Amino acid sequence: MTDVTAQSRPAARPGGTRSDLLRQIWISRADYLYVLPAIVVMLVVIAYPIYYTVDLSFYKTPPGLQLKDKSFVWFDNYTTILTSGVFWRVTLNTVIWTIASTLIAFVLGYALALALHREFAGRGIMRAIFIVPWVISAVAASYIWKWIYHSDFGIIGVVMVQLGIVDRPPNFIDSVNTVLPSLIVVNIWREFPFAMIMMMAGLQTVPEQLLRAAQVDGASAWQRFWHVTFPHLRGVSTVTVLLLAVANFNSFIIPWIMTGGGPSNASHIWITHIYELAFGRQRWGVASAYSVLLFIILMTLGYFYVRALSQGERRERGA
Amino acid sequence: MTTFILRGAAVRGAAIAVLTASLTATTALAEPPVDLSKWSPDYVRSIAGTEEFDTAAECGKVTPLDYKGRLTFWYQGVFEGDPDLLRQYYKDFFETFRKTYPNIQLEEQALTYNDLLDKFRTALLGNAAPMAVRLQILGGTEFASKGYLEPLKPEDVGWSTEDFWPGAMKAVTWDGVTYGIPTNNETMALIWNADIFKRAGLDPDSPPATWDDVVAYSKQIHDKLGIAGYGLVARKNAGNTPYRFMPQLWGYGGGVFDEADASPNYGEVRLNSEASKRALQASYDMYVRDKSVPTSALTNQQADNQPLFVAGQLGMMISHPSDYNVMLDLQKKATGADKEKAQTVIDNMRYGLIPTGPDGKRAVVFGGSNIHILKPEYVEGGKVDEPAAKAIICFWTSPEWSLKMAYAGSNPGNLNGFKTKWMKERLDNIKFLDVTTSMLPYGIPFPALPQAPEIMNIIVPDMLQNALTGAMTVDQAADDAAEKVKELMGGL
Numbered sequence: 001m002t003d004v005t006a007q008s009r010p011a012a013r014p015g016g017t018r019s020d021l022l023r024q025i026w027i028s029r030a031d032y033l034y035v036l037p038a039i040v041v042m043l044v045v046i047a048y049p050i051y052y053t054v055d056l057s058f059y060k061t062p063p064g065l066q067l068k069d070k071s072f073v074w075f076d077n078y079t080t081i082l083t084s085g086v087f088w089r090v091t092l093n094t095v096i097w098t099i100a101s102t103l104i105a106f107v108l109g110y111a112l113a114l115a116l117h118r119e120f121a122g123r124g125i126m127r128a129i130f131i132v133p134w135v136i137s138a139v140a141a142s143y144i145w146k147w148i149y150h151s152d153f154g155i156i157g158v159v160m161v162q163l164g165i166v167d168r169p170p171n172f173i174d175s176v177n178t179v180l181p182s183l184i185v186v187n188i189w190r191e192f193p194f195a196m197i198m199m200m201a202g203l204q205t206v207p208e209q210l211l212r213a214a215q216v217d218g219a220s221a222w223q224r225f226w227h228v229t230f231p232h233l234r235g236v237s238t239v240t241v242l243l244l245a246v247a248n249f250n251s252f253i254i255p256w257i258m259t260g261g262g263p264s265n266a267s268h269i270w271i272t273h274i275y276e277l278a279f280g281r282q283r284w285g286v287a288s289a290y291s292v293l294l295f296i297i298l299m300t301l302g303y304f305y306v307r308a309l310s311q312g313e314r315r316e317r318g319a
Numbered sequence: 320m321t322t323f324i325l326r327g328a329a330v331r332g333a334a335i336a337v338l339t340a341s342l343t344a345t346t347a348l349a350e351p352p353v354d355l356s357k358w359s360p361d362y363v364r365s366i367a368g369t370e371e372f373d374t375a376a377e378c379g380k381v382t383p384l385d386y387k388g389r390l391t392f393w394y395q396g397v398f399e400g401d402p403d404l405l406r407q408y409y410k411d412f413f414e415t416f417r418k419t420y421p422n423i424q425l426e427e428q429a430l431t432y433n434d435l436l437d438k439f440r441t442a443l444l445g446n447a448a449p450m451a452v453r454l455q456i457l458g459g460t461e462f463a464s465k466g467y468l469e470p471l472k473p474e475d476v477g478w479s480t481e482d483f484w485p486g487a488m489k490a491v492t493w494d495g496v497t498y499g500i501p502t503n504n505e506t507m508a509l510i511w512n513a514d515i516f517k518r519a520g521l522d523p524d525s526p527p528a529t530w531d532d533v534v535a536y537s538k539q540i541h542d543k544l545g546i547a548g549y550g551l552v553a554r555k556n557a558g559n560t561p562y563r564f565m566p567q568l569w570g571y572g573g574g575v576f577d578e579a580d581a582s583p584n585y586g587e588v589r590l591n592s593e594a595s596k597r598a599l600q601a602s603y604d605m606y607v608r609d610k611s612v613p614t615s616a617l618t619n620q621q622a623d624n625q626p627l628f629v630a631g632q633l634g635m636m637i638s639h640p641s642d643y644n645v646m647l648d649l650q651k652k653a654t655g656a657d658k659e660k661a662q663t664v665i666d667n668m669r670y671g672l673i674p675t676g677p678d679g680k681r682a683v684v685f686g687g688s689n690i691h692i693l694k695p696e697y698v699e700g701g702k703v704d705e706p707a708a709k710a711i712i713c714f715w716t717s718p719e720w721s722l723k724m725a726y727a728g729s730n731p732g733n734l735n736g737f738k739t740k741w742m743k744e745r746l747d748n749i750k751f752l753d754v755t756t757s758m759l760p761y762g763i764p765f766p767a768l769p770q771a772p773e774i775m776n777i778i779v780p781d782m783l784q785n786a787l788t789g790a791m792t793v794d795q796a797a798d799d800a801a802e803k804v805k806e807l808m809g810g811l
Contacts (some may be wrong), residue, residue, distance in 0.1 A: 063807070064769045066465045069445055152547065152627065168610075174617040176788045242372035260556050263617040264781070264790040279437040280556060281773050284444075 010277060050295065057288035067284060077289035086265060086273070094269040097255075098248040101187040104242050106187065109195025114225070117198070127200075134193035142257035146185045149173050149258075160234045173259055176266035183255055183267055187248065195240050202236035203229070235312035242305040245296055270294050321809040323747040338357050353734045358760055360753035368743030369451065371736065372718040375419045384712035387422040390707035391699065393439065395688055396429030400622035402644035412724060416714050425640045432558045436772055443467055447699045451708040453502060453690045453715070455558065457765050457772045459491045462691070463498035464769040469692045469703075472497040476713040479491035482733050484685075486764050489691045493767075499733035500716045501723035504687035506758035507562065508751070509674065510642060511635040517635070519543040526635070526671035530570050533635065533674055534601050534609070540634040541611035549605060550624035551612035553783040559621040560570045561765070562684050562784060563637045564602070564611030566673050569682035569763055571598035574753055575774055575804060578766045579682060586806070588606035590782070591794075591801035597677075599786055599793050606787045625649065628658045629661045630772045641728025643668060670751035672758060685762030687732060690715055730759065770807050778803045 025032065057077055059070035075262055082086045133141065148155050149172040157169025171183040206229050214224045252271045255261060261268035261276060268276070270290065278287035353366060375384060397406050413427060430438055431500040432455055439458075442448040454462070462468050473480050480488060480689035483501050502767025513523035519540040525534045552559045570581045573595030578742075589595055606613045613619065613627060625642065627633040629649045646668060650661035675681040690712050695703045714720055722736035726745055736742060746752055765771050782800035785791040791799060 063773060064464060066467075130425075146618070151618075153632070169614070172612055174614050177789055259618050260555050260557075262780075262783040262784055264551075264788040266788070266790075276777070277438060280777055284438065 029248060036306045051080070052209075053291050053295075054289045055188055056285055059164055059285045061282070061284040061286075063282035070285065073285070077285045078293075080286055080295070081289055084133060086268075088152045089265065090268050091271045093267065095248065096180060097184060097187070097251065097269050098245055099183045100181075101191060101248045101251075102244040105185075105188045105191040105244055106195045106237070108192040109240075110199045110237070112192070112196045113199035113203055114229075117200060131193045133189050134191070134197075136190075137232060138190060138253040139257060141186070141190060142254050145189075145254075146173070146258045173267075174263055176264050179259055179263065179267045183258060186258070187251065189252070191244060191247070195244065198236055198240040198243075199233065206232045212230075235308065238262070239305065239309040242301055242308060246301050246305070249298060249301070337380050349736060353737055358756075360756050362741075363753075363756050363780065365581050366738050367746055368740045369736070370718075370735065370738040372739060374714060374717040374719045377477050377717060378710055378713035381475075381713045382420070382706040384419060384422065385422060386706050386710065388704040388707035390426065390451065391449035391705055392425065392427045392451045392708075392711060393435070393449045393451075394427065394429055394690075395432055395435050395455055398431040398433075398622070400620070400625060400645065402641050402727050403648050405641065405724075408723050408726055411722055412588055412715070415720075418713060419714070420707075420710050423536055423710060425707075425711070433556060438777075442699075443510055443697050446697050446701070448697045449694050450698050451690065451692050451702045451711060453688055454499075456487070456490045456501075456504075456687045456689060456755050457558075457775060458495050458683075459499050459689045459691065460767050461769040463491070463496075465492035465745045466477060467509070467693060468498040469694055470496050471499055471712070473500050473716070474717060476500065476709050477748055478713075478733060479678070484732070484734065484737055486685050486762065487687055487689075487728055487732060489767050490687075491691075492546045492766050497716060499689040499691040500712060502688045502690050502715050502721055503732045504595040504731040504759075504762075505639065505725070505729035506683040506685060506687060506755050506762045507566075507637050507639055508670045508683075508754040508758055509635060510628070510638055510674065510751075511671070512631065512633070512664055512667050512787040513669050514663060515540060515544065515546070515631065515634040520660075523667075524669070526669065527674050529565055530598070530601055530674050530676055534604050534611075536635065537605050537611040543608060546632045546634065547613045547627065548611040548626065548634045550621070550633050551602060551605060551616040552619055552620055553602070553606075553625065553780060553787060554614045554620050555780040556776050557620045557780070558776070560780045560783070562686060563621075563781060564598075564764075566637070566683045567601060568595055568598040570674065570676035570680055571601070572676055572678060572680060573598050574764055575779070579680075583766070585768055585808075588801045588806055590779075591797040594676075596793055596797045599782065599797055600790060602783060603793050604787050606788065617787060629653075629664050630657070631664050637673065639728035640670065640755050643670075643750045668751075670754040672754065673761070673784050678710050681761045682763050683758050683761050685759075687729065691810070703776075730756070749796050768808075772803075773807060778807070 052181070056070070058072060058074060060073045060076065061067055112130060116123055141298045150172045151157065151169060151174045152173070154169060156172070157166075160166045161169055171178060173179045210228050210232075211224055214228050220228065250271055251269060252275065255269055256265050256272050256275065259267045261272045265273075271294075274287050274290045276293070277283045277290065347584075378384075397409055398621070406767045413425070417423075417425060426449075427612045428449070435454065436458055437449065439452060439454070443462075448467070462771060463516045473482055478500070482498070484504050486502045487501035488497065491497055491501065509525050509526050516536075517523040521534075521536055521539060522544060527536045527575075533549055540546065540548035544615060552563050553788075554560055555722050557596065571594045573592050574580075576589060577583045577587060606616060613624070613633070615623060619706050621636070621638055624638075625645050625717060628636060628642075629646050642666075646661070646665050650658060650665060653661045673681060680691050690710070692705065693703060695701050710737065715724065718731065718733050718735035718739050719741065721731035722739055722745070723731040725731055725736075726741070727749060765775060768774075778800050781788060781803075782796045786793045786796035790796075
């Protein structure tokens with residue numbers, strides 16, 4: 001049974017004795033038991049794969065051999081990655097993909113949230129329509145967009161030709177110059193509803209009396225937004241941007257289904273490249289080293305995410 | 320109307336003989352059930368329907384029909400580009416197997432060509448593979464060389480090694496040991512739309528004789544009609560790409576190694592030879608210079624060419640005879656004017672031999688699939704029910720089912736399949752079958768190397784994409800690909 005008095009007892013002092021700590025653990029033993037299954041599951045499905053991936057990143061895994069025949073090579077895989085031209089190209093693609101998708105989806109979602117926050121006829125229907133891209137399966141959406149973009153008979157190209165805007169359908173996903181921007185558009189289309197929902201939820205928490213007071217004081221709509229709404233939504237904005245950034249860094253479905261990273265690696269981002277290295281080319285060691293680097297980047301983003309959440313909580317407590 | 324281009328046969332006779340020898344040569348060749356030296360459409364017609372086979376009785380000798388067991392089985396199944404007819408045969412196969420072996424609990428899983436290798440490799444790493452697997456021809460040596468497969472030869476399931484194409488047996492042999500049995504083997508052909516040819520000012524009944532002609536015809540069709548001339552495919556990680564580019568590469572006299580020679584030893588990388596570069600240049604000319612092929616070639620596969628073809632927007636493509644049935648399926652689904660347009664295309668659909676290179680060399684990929692048994696340590700549960708696995712392998716590689724499962728687009732792996740009544744029926748029902756039958760002697764197997772899947776699915780398509788997107792020149796793309804192959808092979 002949980003010791004309900006545990007919270008009221010003084011916590012172990014920093015630098016307290018080991019027996020103090022053990023006593024605290026003993027007192028809270030029921031709490032630890034409650035979370036034990038979750039910790040075990042996490043160890044099995046998260047901690048072990050992370051350990052294994054880190055371990056594998058120090059081995060050479062020739063594609064012609066079984067994985068058990070790997071050989072220890074210290075940091076060779078990391079050196080291979082960092083000195084490879086493909087790495088820098090894929091990294092640039094990933095950075096462009098992540099920043100452009102995140103920022104544009106966020107700004108678009110924010111703007112729509114502000115627009116849909118106002119009362120007007122049909123607002124509910126508009127909200128439902130804007131959420132559709134988010135609820136469609138990413139796989140289905142990728143196939144639909146592949147046909148929309150099709151370089152020979154995609155609907156955009158056909159319409160543009162019929163309207164006399166161009167002579168030939170534009171090349172969206174079969175050109176190294178346009179493929180990444182074209183995929184980013186699809187990603188933004190998929191993600192802006194998420195930002196919109198988050199910001200709409202945030203807008204519900206902006207105190208109405210503050211906005212009214214600012215209006216009485218003669219503040220314009222822009223001033224009310226900039227001085228009242230925007231600061232109030234800083235916390236939820238940070239969380240939304242960080243969540244979008246993490247999701248975009250980890251993107252796989254849209255680029256893989258629509259182009260497979262091509263043409264000529266122009267739409268490869270980290271995850272698709274890692275997938276190809278591992279499952280297509282069986283360079284498990286190099287792919288693991290890539291994954292470790294990606295893990296470090298995402299953990300850094302995760303740290304800022306947790307910090308943003310903590311700051312938000314502190315602000316709420318302060319309020 | 321089927322049209323064959325057999326002009327200059329005498330000139331090309333020597334090349335054919337070498338290729339045929341390559342496919343048929345084997346160290347311990349006993350008497351095969353068919354005479355491969357007489358191989359021609361007429362010969363195939365003469366042997367069709369001459370023998371009866373009782374599959375259940377034959378397989379019952381390998382695994383008793385009342386055997387009780389459990390089998391997990393993955394197979395390369397039908398995909399979006401296959402005709403409905405083939406779907407029905409797959410369904411029939413599993414129904415018949417279950418009726419014949421009612422006590423074998425079969426857990427089968429179909430995977431498409433492009434997904435199977437990735438998933439199978441992943442399963443092997445986790446020791447979660449199925450007990451038996453049917454892989455594309457490229458995969459046999461990769462998994463055999465790594466020690467995942469049990470030795471398995473036709474004799475183990477009641478057939479004889481000589482019942483199968485010797486060239487196909489090479490694809491399941493590693494280090495002198497046989498690790499699988501071919502289920503089907505095939506060669507593709509050139510398909511063209513005679514109506515488009517006529518409207519473009521070309522002879523509607525004469526396909527391009529050489530690859531240079533393909534380039535010229537494609538341009539003429541595009542320039543005159545504003546549609547795509549040739550159905551180029553250059554997507555990465557898609558089997559369709561090497562199946563269409565390698566005939567071109569070999570035709571021009573190039574190759575990844577010396578796989579097109581009579582006795583290949585894969586000792587030299589030829590991907591950046593002058594001949595190979597000429598083949599790549601031909602693709603470049605069609606895609607970049609003439610813009611006479613679908614722009615979507617870099618992200619599409621053959622399944623995307625099929626709707627273009629049936630819509631009358633594509634003049635030529637390389638594919639199986641099954642594409643005729645696919646066109647019929649697509650036509651059934653069309654409505655209004657589209658239905659009529661599709662019918663016109665079907666009426667004007669022609670099949671011919673794959674064009675030759677400038678020196679008269681004709682080549683095509685000797686494709687197909689193999690079936691294998693896994694070692695227990697890599698299988699989920701650590702056990703392989705060998706009698707159950709042999710039962711399904713005997714079934715699939717039998718004359719009856721190796722023919723039926725390849726009914727629309729391929730050919731039976733078991734040569735006795737050509738003698739069955741179903742082959743006779745098939746010759747009457749499947750249009751243009753003669754052409755691919757005629758292409759079989761020109762078939763060249765992919766290099767029987769564990770690295771072949773990466774070379775064919777990644778390096779060769781990358782080379783094409785690098786040249787066609789302008790990321791590299793033709794020379795640079797070929798040199799880059801050759802370097803990658805050398806690196807992969809450990810510095811050849």
